Amino acid sequence: xxTEIKQKKSNVDLSNLPENDLILRKRRxxxxxxxxxxxxxxxxxxxxxxxYPLVWLIGASFKTNAEIFTSIGFLPSSFDFSGYVRGWNTSxxxxxxxxxxxxxxxxIPKVILTVISTTLTAxxxxxxxxxxKKYLFSILIATLLLPNVVLRxxxxxxxxxxxxxxxxxxxxxxAAFAVDAFxxxxxxxxxxxxxKDLEEAAVIDxxxxxxxxxYILIPMLKPAMISVALFQFMWTMNDFLGPLIYLSSVEKxxxxxxLKMSMDASALVNWNQIIAMSVIALIPSLxxxxxxxxxxxxxxxxxxxxx
Amino acid sequence: xxxxxxxxxxxxxxxxxxxxxxxxFPFIASFVLSFTDYNLISSPSFVGLSNYRTMMDTPLFWKxxxxxxxxxxxxxxxxxxxxxxxxxxxxxxxxxxxFFRTAYYLPSxxxxxxxxxxxWRFLFADTGLINMIIGNFGVDPISWLGNPRYAxxxxxxxxxxxxxxxxxxxxxxxxxxxxxxxxxxRIDGASKTHIFFKITLPLITPIVFFNFIMQLVQxxxxxxxxxxxxxxxxxxxxxxxxxxxxDNSFKYFRMGYGSALSWxxxxxxxxxxxxxxxxxxxxVHYDGGDE
Numbered sequence: 001x002x003t004e005i006k007q008k009k010s011n012v013d014l015s016n017l018p019e020n021d022l023i024l025r026k027r028r029x030x031x032x033x034x035x036x037x038x039x040x041x042x043x044x045x046x047x048x049x050x051x052y053p054l055v056w057l058i059g060a061s062f063k064t065n066a067e068i069f070t071s072i073g074f075l076p077s078s079f080d081f082s083g084y085v086r087g088w089n090t091s092x093x094x095x096x097x098x099x100x101x102x103x104x105x106x107x108i109p110k111v112i113l114t115v116i117s118t119t120l121t122a123x124x125x126x127x128x129x130x131x132x133k134k135y136l137f138s139i140l141i142a143t144l145l146l147p148n149v150v151l152r153x154x155x156x157x158x159x160x161x162x163x164x165x166x167x168x169x170x171x172x173x174x175a176a177f178a179v180d181a182f183x184x185x186x187x188x189x190x191x192x193x194x195x196k197d198l199e200e201a202a203v204i205d206x207x208x209x210x211x212x213x214x215y216i217l218i219p220m221l222k223p224a225m226i227s228v229a230l231f232q233f234m235w236t237m238n239d240f241l242g243p244l245i246y247l248s249s250v251e252k253x254x255x256x257x258x259l260k261m262s263m264d265a266s267a268l269v270n271w272n273q274i275i276a277m278s279v280i281a282l283i284p285s286l287x288x289x290x291x292x293x294x295x296x297x298x299x300x301x302x303x304x305x306x307x
Numbered sequence: 308x309x310x311x312x313x314x315x316x317x318x319x320x321x322x323x324x325x326x327x328x329x330x331x332f333p334f335i336a337s338f339v340l341s342f343t344d345y346n347l348i349s350s351p352s353f354v355g356l357s358n359y360r361t362m363m364d365t366p367l368f369w370k371x372x373x374x375x376x377x378x379x380x381x382x383x384x385x386x387x388x389x390x391x392x393x394x395x396x397x398x399x400x401x402x403x404x405x406f407f408r409t410a411y412y413l414p415s416x417x418x419x420x421x422x423x424x425x426x427w428r429f430l431f432a433d434t435g436l437i438n439m440i441i442g443n444f445g446v447d448p449i450s451w452l453g454n455p456r457y458a459x460x461x462x463x464x465x466x467x468x469x470x471x472x473x474x475x476x477x478x479x480x481x482x483x484x485x486x487x488x489x490x491x492x493r494i495d496g497a498s499k500t501h502i503f504f505k506i507t508l509p510l511i512t513p514i515v516f517f518n519f520i521m522q523l524v525q526x527x528x529x530x531x532x533x534x535x536x537x538x539x540x541x542x543x544x545x546x547x548x549x550x551x552x553x554d555n556s557f558k559y560f561r562m563g564y565g566s567a568l569s570w571x572x573x574x575x576x577x578x579x580x581x582x583x584x585x586x587x588x589x590x591v592h593y594d595g596g597d598e
Contacts, residue, residue, distance in 0.1 A: 039396050046393060047410050050468070054413070056436060057426050069434040072443070121322035128315025136319070143330055145520065145580060149528050149549060150573040153340060153556050153566050154333035177325025184322065209314050238419035240531050245557055259421045260535055263428075275429065278422035289416050293409055296416065297475055 054282075061276040068271050083272030084280070090262055094251060096277060103254040106168050106243075107236045110175045114232045115225050117178040122187030123213050127199070143181040156245060170246045171239070175232075183228045190224035191217070227295045230288060237285055255281050341567035347560045358567035367543065367551065368568075374459060375548040379526040382463045387518055390470040394477035395503070408478065415471030424535035427465050428452070452537055455544035462532045462545050473518040480514040481507065512591040520583055527576045548572050 052074075059074030061083055067076060088096045124130065125137060159170040178184050194217070202212050218225070240256045247253060253261065259281055263274050289296065316323075341358055345351035362368045393411060397404050417423055430436045431451035438448040451461045484507065492502050508515075530549040533539055539546035552572065556565030 036399075036401065039399060039401060042396060043393075043401075043407050047407060050411050050414055053426055053430055053436075053468075054417075056430075057422075060429070068429070069432070069439075072436065072439050117321045117325075120318050124315045124318030124322075128318065130315040130319065133315075136323075139326065140322075143326065145524055146330070146334070147524055147528055147573055147576050149552060150337055150569045151330060151333040152337075152552075153562050153569065154336035155329065156557070157336075157562065158328075158333065174325065174329050176321060177329060178322040179325045179329050209318075234416055235419070238417075238421075240419075240421055240535070241553075256421045259425065263421075263425055263535075271429070274425060278425045281420065281422040282417055285417055285420065289413065293412070297408070297412070 057275060057282075058279055061272060061279045063272060065269070065271050068275070080272070083270075083276035086270065087262070087273035087277040088280070090258075091265060092250060094253075094258075096255070096258065096280065098251065099253055099255045099258040102252055103237065103256075106171050106239075106254055107233060109168075110172050110236050111229050111232045113172065113175040114178075114180060114183060115229050117176050118180070118183040118187050118228055119213075119218070119221065119225060121178040121184050122191055123217065125184070125188050126191035127196075128209075140181050140184060144185060152245070159246065165246060166248045166252065167246075168252075171236075171242050180232070183232065186228060187221070187224055190221065194220050223295065226292065230292055230295055233288060234285055337566045337569055340563055341570050343563040343566075345562040347562060351563065354563065358564045359571075361564065362567060362571065367546070370543055371546050371548050371551040374544065374546060375527065378459055378463055378529065378545075378547055379523065381460065382466045382526050382529075383519065383522045385463070386467045386470045386522060387473055387515070389467060390473035390518070391477050391515070393470065394474045394481055395507070397474075397478055398481040408475065412471035412475055415469040418465070418469035419531060421531070421535055424465070424532060427461070427532075428536050431461050453541055455542045458537055458541060458545045462529075462536060465532050465536070466526070466529065473522065476514060476518060477511065480511045484510050509592040513593060516583070516587060516591045520580055523579055523583070524576055527572060527579075 056074045059076060060068050062079045062081065063071070063076040063083075064080050071077075090096065125133070125140070130136065155170070159165060162169075164170050164173075198216050199212050202216050203209075207215065238256065239254075240260070243254050243257050247257065250261075259274070259277055262277060340351070342353055342355060343351035344354045344357070397408060414423070432438075433448060433450055433453060435451075437451065442448060449457065452458050488506055488510075489502060492506055497505070528549050529547055530553065533545040533547050534550055534553070537545045539550045548568070549572070552565055552568045555561045555568060
């Protein structure tokens with residue numbers, strides 16, 4: 001019955017709609033409105049759960065210690081910056097200036113090396129005939145799923161043998177060898193989607209393969225390279241276990257470890273300091289995310305879709 | 308043209324070196340190490356299956372394993388169903404979808420950081436925000452992190468809160484479903500629930516499959532959350548397997564035992580991944596036209 005009416009409606013034009021159909025149409029519009037309202041309500045409630053903790057964190061960083069655990073609202077009764085000042089200076093001889101500098105000493109070279117090495121590798125996979133390529137590609141995919149946990153001890157022993165412990169080398173050097181299969185895969189997928197005509201034309205004009213990469217492909221690859229850089233930036237900023245295993249002296253700690261350290265040292269008294277430093281620690285990631293959120297979404301869907 | 312073959316190898320050479328030095332070699336080495344008693348001080352000697360036997364006789368091993376299973380099988384399904392549900396709602400042509408997508412994605416991007424773990428500790432502290440809020444509704448405060456029964460779920464909630472990245476992937480998949488299929492179903496008078504379970508869900512099963520495996524592998528290796536928020540406590544109730552591995556390997560430097568534990572976890576992850584792959588043919592629907 002319902003089907004019949006619906007089919008009829010799609011064939012009839014508005015001018016001679018029977019009474020019955022008009023009512024149905026109104027009803028449908030109203031139902032759509034209710035549905036939309038329901039959806040927005042769900043989205044708003046979920047949004048509140050997603051964002052309020054972050055908003056609260058920012059507000060709490062300006063609160064006094066007493067206020068943090070007594071008020072639900074995010075606005076402090078008066079802005080207190082002492083958490084930032086004392087937190088930044090820490091109770092140790094090093095300040096967060098050192099820790100941020102250390103973080104960037106790891107993040108910047110790692111991001112650059114990752115972008116270069118994954119682009120080269122992806123170029124090799126996507127554009128050349130390589131003996132045994134099928135197998136190599138399967139290996140690449142397998143490493144995508146390989147749990148890192150199984151590699152950690154021998155890697156540690158190897159870097160210890162090299163005399164690299166308590167330096168940034170174990171955290172940075174592997175990036176030069178395209179060890180993050182996820183990024184290589186993302187680049188390959190992106191490259192496969194690019195037309196080859198321009199490259200072929202360039203080869204006919206006498207470009208060698210490296211010139212083709214630099215002058216033709218890289219300009220087109222920029223979005224993917226930016227995605228790789230952004231993800232690697234975030235992941236390295238957030239990396240905790242790597243520095244925890246390899247770094248032993250406080251002067252070399254990045255922000256992630258320093259934050260955990262100040263939490264252990266002051267969690268019972270100086271809450272606003274640790275909260276203020278958490279906010280500061282999130283700022284670089286927040287800025288990068290809001291400047292380039294499109295690239296994150298694009299990056300994750302390129303890989304996700306075709307996996 | 309003949310040269311081209313070798314040029315290709317040149318480009319993948321860094322990766323090739325990397326995969327041998329930083330993946331293949333450590334992979335085999337940790338297997339070999341798992342049969343030794345290496346402890347960084349004395350040179351390793353072969354001890355056969357002794358590490359694996361020790362594992363079986365250690366109550367903490369079993370406790371940790373049990374906790375890990377609870378954690379994984381609470382976190383992964385919850386996170387994925389949430390991601391799919393929200394992606395489904397976002398897929399209706401609503402205004403402001405991009406805003407919501409960004410808002411929901413943000414916790415996933417920040418979530419791995421120590422700062423977020425710190426935030427979680429404050430939110431779920433005995434006098435923290437969550438207890439203040441439920442207090443307003445007359446609910447007695449709950450010891451989210453102090454009670455061994457709840458602590459693991461509080462940790463799990465942190466990861467469920469980060470449903471953004473599978474959500475983005477689901478959303479892209481939903482957008483790929485041709486509108487014509489829905490129209491056809493609607494003309495046939497199918498209800499929304501019916502359409503969801505008979506059309507939408509089957510069409511995105513490859514993505515569900517992909518997300519499931521990725522999340523599973525990740526969840527089994529969860530470290531930061533429990534390490535920073537609860538340190539594995541109270542009463543080892545959040546002592547996930549990676550924490551057990553970390554303590555043995557890098558705190559007590561029992562490299563042999565640590566390797567055995569790592570391989571055990573690896574084997575578990577592999578078994579679950581294989582089960583998922585094997586079950587693929589029963590529930591994953593591949594459309595011939597795709598790719």
